[in-house]
Amino acid sequence: MFNFFKIIDNKGLKYISEKCKNRTFDRIMPIITMMGNLGIIWLIISSLMLLKVEDRIIGIGVILALMLTTIIGEGIIKHIVRRNRPFQENEEELLINRPITYSFPSGHTASSFAALAVLLQMNGKLGLILSPIATLIAFSRVYLKVHYPTDVIFGMFLGITCGISVVSLLGRVVF
Incomplete structure (x- = not known):
């Protein structure tokens, strides 16, 4: 089973490297990925929502979803999976600073899709x-070779x- 995922990961990384790599993306993807650092874009959006009474519950939902996703x-x-990152396997140069945590799952992607699930x-x-x-942040992680495609897919799930769990919980508590 793990061989199947390894094949998907290697083919995905190769495809993106061969078909998508270009100077424009090399400049844009580090900026996009930075928006996902510590879930900053989602924290900014949720903080702005907290300021408006009618959107406050949505802002709280986004923050709770970010917290739950980060904890899990x-x-x-x-810390259970302890998967190395793609650049560690191939000793490649990166366009961003080398992340120091493990690869699986993608935290940037998980946070982005947790916030998105609440918002949707x-x-x-x-x-x-x-x-x-959210989609661009997820793609940037593979493009920048700091995550495998399966890290990002699992991060989305x-x-x-x-996000769905938090909204369900809020629905029982608030509504």
């Missing part, structure tokens, strides 16, 4: 507007699951 992904799963459920229009940001 960064705090638990990464609680304010669909805003969620749709922000969905390209983890984030969506946490």
